[in-house]
Amino acid sequence: MLLTQLPEDVLYHILSHLDHRSLSRLCQVCKSMHGFVNRDAVWRKIAQGCLNSGITRNGTDIYPNIPLKERVRTAQNWYKGVCKRWILLRWKTKLLPWLQLDEDVLYLSQAAKIGAYPLHHDSRRLQRNPVEIFSGHKGDVCRFVLTDSHLISGGSDGRIMVHSRRSHMSLGLTGHSQEVNCLDSKNGLIISGSRDQTARMWTLTSNSPLATIPMFDRVWSVAISPTQSSFVTGTACCENFSPLRIWDVERLACVCSLGSEFRRGAGVLDIVFESPFQLFTCGYDTFVRQWDLRLSPQKCVMEWEEPHDSALYCIQTDGNHMIASGSSYYGVVRIWDKRQTKCLQFFQLSSDSVSSPVYCLRFNSSHLYAALATALHSLDFRQHPSNNR
Template sequence: MLSNLPEEVLYQILSNLDYKSLSRLSQVCRTIHQFVNRDAVWRKIAKELLNTGITRHGRDIYPHVPLKERVKMSQNWYNGVCKIAITLKWKIKLLPWLQLDGDALFLSQAAEIGAYHLRQDRGGRHTRNLVAVFSGHRGDVCRFTLTDSHLISGGSDGKILVHNRRGHGRVELLGHNQEVNCLDARGGLIVSGSRDRTARIWTSSSTVPRDTVALYDRVWSVAISPALSCECVSSLGEEFRRGAGVLDMVFETPHQLYTCGYDTYIRLWDLRLSPRKCVMEWEEPHDSALYCLQTDGNHMIASGSSYYGVVRLWDKRQSKCLKYFQLTTDRVSSPVYCLRFSSSHLYAAIATALHALDFRRNAQDLLC
């Protein structure tokens, strides 16, 4: 019998099978099932097929998920196989923002930010439980970001609040004269951008800005390089019409920066080149502004459109969109204001709801 073979021989045989064959083989008997489900059997296939990253900065970012399950979910991502559900809904139109941290999801709704614990019930459904609320703004929260110990929020009141995630205390920074459109924090630094045409750099130990950079237009988006560099790397373009520039940006490495905005393109910039140069670009096919984007550190990009709640998935190795999902109807249109994803879920926040796209194994799964 196959199960009686020495393990090294069995590994050699299984290394020649594709993922569908391995999945079917695992159903033969309990002994084979246990052997086939080992990560060592799936490691080679995982390196070839995973579209959502295995490692980031040399560390496994999903160590709790078996490689077999990650391969299955990856193929579902690539082929657009998912279940779409509304996780949260509210009655008035908002400009929500969200962040993920493990099994915790943070979502801004008007002047408050709710922290929800995400989990599965016995039926496999995704549920949420409100565990904390962060407040203190006199207007709507425009943006917020997370560190290991703090939640930093900026609001339409011009305030920047530093909330302690493990307690009830908060510190108010000097802030801006007008609404805070964007924030980022890393390594003890905080960067904020405002409608008042300034970007400010803060340290976690002071309530007054360390530096203020005056600009010619409102600041829509900021990002801190993983290298923690505070130098100006030069302009990435000045051809945008007034008020219509970059709406979101994401550093993937200290040298790779992704941007998107009103001109309907996702662009990858190589900051090592002089002058800085766009090395790849992906065009939104329906000529819609792109409000947000996320990358997985490997091959996958997700973007959110300004019309009809459209989320698109892109493979960086291809120029055309892989799949798209429309979260609103033709009669009720909304931008996707923010999106985040884990190994199994993509969360998209629109004006009236938070949608969850579940890419785990289900009845429609392409694998057995």
């Protein structure tokens, strides 16, 4: 009996014992085997163990339109640090830009405006003029988030702008007396944090905040839980309490504080929920930390230290094994494998003479985008002809 004549369930079981190299070679045996091995089901087990393959820890496929075989091949480049680097956009004035990705559109804040740029992955530059501009702030945009229906931004003027992505209508929300450093939004709920030492709760249609929470410290970061029952605030850690606190949305009461050994000034600059009970944070204390909210008391279960003692401005995870972080000096982007404590790969994007933090980074299955003070950088991890094997 030929291999291709075996029942499909038996053949699947046999192929499940092969690594990605063996499967790639098997593809070249014949047309019949090529068609079978290219099925996503054959590659799924391997993909779950790769970095940024699009398969999350709970089995969700983030990029269902991209064949798993292609993503596994690209994942080897993420692991080895094989990529091509481009500067997509430059500007003369030093800014504090922020980024968001929505499929093939990149949103970039520059001063008081946010531009939407179509991504052409074969291009080394972004078109100079965005296809859409969101404005309304009288000062610089500090942070912004995307939802399915809205773009919501917080600015140095203390205002929050709610832009409809469908009707192109905008609404300005006032309530903070100083810059809005951070915000998050889910299903019509908005949580904002400000230098005025308050966190505020809004809806998409409210002209004034539904509630104001005194924080007694500058608020640098916020994140709403995927269940929307709670949210987390990260403060500057200039007072005698933990900079990380979890709040109940309905009662607006502090449920718990995370960690008790933060040194003074170890403010939390970015917070990412990977699931309702898995939380990742980073900040001035140079650590990426993973918190398990199922434990009692909730505690840090893993941490990764920036080896050059730099503050970490931003992080993003792939929902499985990979973390990407942006450092405060020389535009350093680091790739971490959660199964290891040491940094896996790093990329210095700014020169030794012109140091800039990575203010924000975002990645998809094949590219990582990093916003520095005067430029937007791209790392392309796709398989290139020069490194095919």
